[in-house]
Amino acid sequence: MKRIEAAGVCGMGGAGFPTAVKLNPPPNKRCEYLILNGAECEPYLSADCRLMMERADRIRVGVEIMRKVLGGPAVRIAIEANKPEAIASMEKAFADIEGNVEIVVLPVLYPQGSEKHQIYATVGRIVPEPPALPIDVGCVVENVGTVAAIANAVERGEILLSRVTTVSGDAVVEPKNIEAPLGTKYADLVAFCGGEKEPPAKVISGGTMMGFAVSTMEIGTTRTTSGLLLLSKRRVFQYGSGPCINCGRCVRACPMNLNPAEISKAVEADDIKSAEEEYHVMDCIECGACSFGCPEYRTITQMCRRAKASIRARMAAERAKAAAAKAKEDAAKQAAAVPKEAK
Ligand code: SF4
Ligand code: SF4
Known part of the structure; x- marks a missing residue:
């Protein structure tokens, strides 16, 4: 656990949640299922698929470490049916593993890679509304890239300094999956793929559904950069x-x-209060399905993101205010506790 924490391993599927925290459930909660998320369900992205094909051995080591840490839960490895090479590679790597370990082949559906949907699709359990967490229904879900990073951290003492990123889209000369050091500029990733076929009309960091458009190629990759997509005018809808x-x-x-x-x-x-209290915007997983189907092309997902950012900023300000008030109160109590002579 110390090595995982020191290596900075975090969820590499999107949210970037610290892995050491996830692997340390409260004493009254038991992990019954460790679910490996290999359901990379956004168009274009194939970094996890490639990892399962080429580094299944590292994923297996990571699974064994996690089982030990979590007290021996059953393991379910979730992969969508359109990734037959990844399924074959993982079946081979896990063929002789002992215990309750299964590869679950899922239908191809979006947004099946989301944690809650993955739990339901794989073991049929429903995570209640927040603040409930997957561990409340006995599950821990980890992205396959994170599991490989756990193996590297524990077995080799490697800090998480690189990740596999899909560089794709019809404006890239030769789309590839690249394991690149964190901080690699987008421009360098594209150059490694032979450069641009034509100037892209849109560049997306991440996938087409959950990613966001960027206006410069001078940005560096992070632990959660799953993809970089360069799309031509023909693929972009204005x-x-x-x-x-x-x-x-x-x-x-x-x-x-x-x-x-x-x-x-x-x-x-600008009624963020209603968005939060009446319409529960904080439950939004930013999957983009609403915007995708809207006949009026409303930017609903971006509005959800805007509301969530505003709510988080308000909560952070409230926490800071409460901490400052407590510090003031503690200081006043300490001052009152000093004996008169000492004063
Ligand atoms: S509100 Fe839109 S982006 Fe949020 S979870 Fe629902 S469909 Fe997905
Ligand atoms: S027009 Fe309104 S109800 Fe219809 S999809 Fe768009 S936001 Fe939703």
């Missing part, structure tokens, strides 16, 4: 958004059972 027509498509599309239309209207009206 649009202007309109008002909501209450068609309900976003409500049907939302995998978190939210009402994205109402969230977007509240955010447009």
